Amino acid sequence: MHATAPLKTIGRRYVLHEQLGAGSMGAVYRATDRLTGELVALKRVTTPAEQLVFASRGGRTDPPLALAQEFRILASLHHPHIIRVLDYDFDEHGCPFFTMTLLENAGTIVAAGRCIPCRHSCEAA
Secondary structure: OOOOOOOOEEOOOEEEEEEEEEOOOEEEEEEEEOOOOOEEEEEEEOOOHHHOOOOOOOOOOOHHHHHHHHHHHHHHOOOOOOOOEEEEEEOOOOOEEEEEEOOOOOOOHHHHHOOOOOOOOHHHO
């Protein structure tokens, strides 16, 4: 009989499952929201907050405060073509994370753009 590794819980609310992807800023996981029972995408930001650049940072010098402001802005965006940010917090180690609507089999923006015809006309020049 094989022992099963315990599932990691983030923010006492989200249970991490498999990793869906990773990039320069962090990693995205499929997770279960223990409060609602829904599957979500959870992004753990692994880049130190001091090294992150925020459009909304302005004159703020406190990285966690700037990050919280950035998450608030993302959570306020509502559009059919923008992934919805549902929640944000800091884990037990002070690392930021946020949750988003989980899109199964999501593609990249580059792949989606390949199917859109170019509207630029070279004949107008």
